Amino acid sequence: MEDEQLYDLVFPPGTPRTIIRDILEKFDIELVERGEKITFANMEGDVRNLIAARGKKETMIEVEKFFKEKLKEFIDGIPQ
Structure with a gap:
């Protein structure tokens, strides 16, 4: 059986x-570190370890939607 x-x-x-x-509390995902190249400011080409959620495709589609909603709520709540 393939993974x-x-x-x-x-x-x-x-x-x-x-x-x-x-x-983490809502979805069956794993929190992982992932090296990503940074391509802005004075960090051009530097690799930085970033946090990522890892899971099955269907779950990750829901995670992305939830993440965008929560981020919008957070931004909308910041006083201008």
């Missing part, structure tokens, strides 16, 4: 820990 392919959703630097915690 099912797993997918990652990389959290951008600065993602609130509360959102990551909510995702």
Whole structure:
């Protein structure tokens, strides 16, 4: 039996820990570190370890949707 392919959703630097915690509590995913090349500012080409959620495709589609909703709520709640 083949292992099912797993997918990652990389959290951008600065993602609130509360959102990551909510995702961990709500979904059957694994939190992993993943090296990503940074391509902005003075970090061009540097590799930085970022946090990512890893899980099955169907789950990760729901995680991405939930993440976007929570991030929008967080941003909308910041006083201008």
